[in-house]
Amino acid sequence: MILLVVIPSGLITAVAIFQYREQRKDYHTERLARKEEQIKQSVNYTLQNTTYPITTENLGLIFKEDIYQIADVQNQNFNIYDLSGELIKSSRPKFVVDSVAMCLDVEVLDHLIESMDKRYIEENSAAGDDYQSSYTYITDLKFKPIGILNLPYFEDNSFYDNELQEFLMRLGGVYLLMLITAIGFAYFVSKYTTRSLETVSDMLGRTDLNKRNEKILIDDPSEEIEKLVTSYNAMIDELERSAVKLARSEREQAWREMAKQVAHEIKNPLTPMRLSVQSFQRKFDPKDPDMENKINEFSKTLIQQIDTMSSIASAFSNFAKMPAQQNETLNVVTIVKLALDIFNEDYIHFISSEEKIIAKLDRTQLIRVVTNLIKNAIQALPDVKTPRILVSVSSDGDSVKISVADNGIGISDSFREKIFEPKFTTKTSGMGLGLGMVKNIVETYDGSIDFTSQPGKGTVFTVKFPKA
Numbered sequence: 001m002i003l004l005v006v007i008p009s010g011l012i013t014a015v016a017i018f019q020y021r022e023q024r025k026d027y028h029t030e031r032l033a034r035k036e037e038q039i040k041q042s043v044n045y046t047l048q049n050t051t052y053p054i055t056t057e058n059l060g061l062i063f064k065e066d067i068y069q070i071a072d073v074q075n076q077n078f079n080i081y082d083l084s085g086e087l088i089k090s091s092r093p094k095f096v097v098d099s100v101a102m103c104l105d106v107e108v109l110d111h112l113i114e115s116m117d118k119r120y121i122e123e124n125s126a127a128g129d130d131y132q133s134s135y136t137y138i139t140d141l142k143f144k145p146i147g148i149l150n151l152p153y154f155e156d157n158s159f160y161d162n163e164l165q166e167f168l169m170r171l172g173g174v175y176l177l178m179l180i181t182a183i184g185f186a187y188f189v190s191k192y193t194t195r196s197l198e199t200v201s202d203m204l205g206r207t208d209l210n211k212r213n214e215k216i217l218i219d220d221p222s223e224e225i226e227k228l229v230t231s232y233n234a235m236i237d238e239l240e241r242s243a244v245k246l247a248r249s250e251r252e253q254a255w256r257e258m259a260k261q262v263a264h265e266i267k268n269p270l271t272p273m274r275l276s277v278q279s280f281q282r283k284f285d286p287k288d289p290d291m292e293n294k295i296n297e298f299s300k301t302l303i304q305q306i307d308t309m310s311s312i313a314s315a316f317s318n319f320a321k322m323p324a325q326q327n328e329t330l331n332v333v334t335i336v337k338l339a340l341d342i343f344n345e346d347y348i349h350f351i352s353s354e355e356k357i358i359a360k361l362d363r364t365q366l367i368r369v370v371t372n373l374i375k376n377a378i379q380a381l382p383d384v385k386t387p388r389i390l391v392s393v394s395s396d397g398d399s400v401k402i403s404v405a406d407n408g409i410g411i412s413d414s415f416r417e418k419i420f421e422p423k424f425t426t427k428t429s430g431m432g433l434g435l436g437m438v439k440n441i442v443e444t445y446d447g448s449i450d451f452t453s454q455p456g457k458g459t460v461f462t463v464k465f466p467k468a
Contacts, residue, residue: 001182001183001185001186002179002182002183002186004182005175005178005179005182006179009175009178009179012171013168013171016164016167016168016171017164017168020160020163020164020167023160024155024157024160027160028132028153028155031153032121032132032134032151032153035074035076035151035153036134036136036149036151038074038076039070039074039076039078039149039151040136040138040149042070042073042074043063043070043138043149046062046063046066046070047062047138047140047141048141050062054140054141054146055140055146056082056083056088056146056147059080059082059088059089059138059146059147060080060088060089063080063088063089064089067080067089067090067091068091070091071091076151076153077090077091077092077151077152078090078091078149078150078151078152079091079092079149079150079152080138080147080148080149080150081104081147081148081150082147082148083145083146083147083148084109085103085104085105085106085108085109085148086102086103087101087102087103088147104135104148104150108120108122108135111135112135112136112137112148118136118137118145119134119135119136120134120135120136121133121134121135122134122135130154130155130157131152131153131154131155132152132153132155133150133151133152133153134150134151134153135148135149135150136148136149137149276298276301276302277302280294280298327360327361327362328360328361328362328363329358329359329360330358330359330360330361330363330366331356331357331358332357332358332359332361332366332393332400332402332465333352333354333355333356333357333393334356335361335363335366335367335370336350336352336366336370336391336393336402337350338367339366339367339370339371339374340370340374340391342371343374343378345378345387345389347381347386347387347388347389348374348389348391349388349389349390349391350390350391350392350393351390351391351392351393352392352393352394353392353393353394353395354393354394354395357393357394357395357400357467358467359400359465359466359467360467361445361465362445365441365444365445368437368438368441369402369438369441369442369463370391370402370404372435372437372438373404373438373461373463374389374391374404376435376461377389377404377405377406377408377459377461378406380406380408380409380410380458380459381406381407381408381409382409383409384407384408384409386407387406387407387408388406388407389404389405389406390403390404390405390406391403391404391405392405395467396464398466398467399447399464399465399466399467400464400465400467401462401463401464402462402463402464402465403460403461403462403463404460404461405458405459405460405461406458406459406460407457407458408458408459409455409456410453410454410455410456410457410458410459411451411453411455411459412455419435419451420435420436420438420439420449438463442463442465445465445466446466447463447464447465447466448463448464449461449462449463449464450462
């Protein structure tokens with residue numbers, strides 16, 4: 001157990017050091033490239049605005065004063081050489097210009113000529129510090145090389161070294177804690193395996209199991225074994241009593257919630273019905289010549305609200321009714337196409353990788369699943385300029401997969417855990433029973449349903465049924 005802590009700790013430390021070094025190297029490489037690009041832009045800008053002819057011989061005059069301004073703005077010294085490697089101008093002060101190479105090595109010139117991007121990076125070290133020098137061509141307005149731009153770049157690794165040191169110290173503290181924990185755990189595990197049966201019975205007496213277990217029955221047990229069996233059986237009895245109480249409580253809570261939802265949904269149409277009747281009672285006048293139209297309007301309002309109550313009752317009835325296991329042998333592709341025929345929207349499209357996918361399902365319940373998913377997709381497209389719903393059927397190993405994708409408003413991550421719950425809905429209308437009913441049907445046939453969604457981009461619901 002100690003080796004399982006020490007060996008990975010050493011490997012992780014080595015990987016961390018390597019990662020910091022690579023990160024440090026990438027940082028300096030990218031920073032040098034940015035500095036070089038910024039100075040090249042400033043140099044090109046100076047060349048575009050100079051009054052001197054843009055030639056190698058005039059580079060010293062063109063950058064006579066501008067070179068110091070560019071270096072000050074970019075906070076980076078640089079040197080300008082002619083094409084033969086002779087120093088023309090340096091941004092460094094005159095009292096340190098002697099440290100600048102007056103002539104470039106032939107090796108540098110050869111590498112610069114041979115490189116594909118006409119750029120060469122030279123890496124060196126001095127006094128324990130690393131530094132790089134980049135070389136690239138200065139071109140005229142016709143992209144003809146007229147000089148060589150040199151940027152000396154000294155790598156300051158103090159920040160990364162401090163970060164690495166702090167990280168290793170924290171990592172070392174964690175490793176020490178893990179090592180102490182491993183030693184302690186190993187000690188207690190070894191002690192656990194040699195404990196007496198009395199200690200084991202005490203531990204079992206405090207164990208909380210969440211599943212039904214059979215009692216232990218042993219004839220003529222020893223004293224220690226009898227204690228163990230008695231403790232275990234007592235625990236099982238307590239768990240069974242707790243499970244019964246919990247199941248009863250959950251059923252009662254579910255019925256209370258369902259009753260509350262039914263009452264709420266029925267009250268919604270009852271309120272306008274009551275107001276309509278009261279209004280009609282106050283305004284009723286047999287002599288009113290327009291009374292026939294008012295009676296018709298009143299009757300229409302009542303009929304609409306009665307239809308609403310009827311649809312509410314049907315929705316709860318459909319949700320409560322478990323689908324029967326019919327196990328018909330049918331072509332899923334054909335049935336899904338049949339389910340789409342009831343929709344007139346021209347933005348609903350269907351694709352299938354195969355013409356025939358056979359599975360044992362109930363025709364009516366399969367259509368019910370597909371139509372509910374498509375209705376949800378349509379309701380997710382209220383404000384989409386170019387709505388699109390794609391229904392696809394394909395084989396996935398021993399399963400048949402049905403997908404319904406839309407480019408609607410999507411589903412927030414905060415609703416992911418609740419989307420299949422009965423009476424949950426993200427819409428302003430409806431009772432939220434559709435997806436709950438779909439999940440109920442799918443799971444009855446040992447299938448699965450899941451979805452992926454991006455808010456503002458769309459949602460894809462995927463249903464899988466076993467073929468056999």
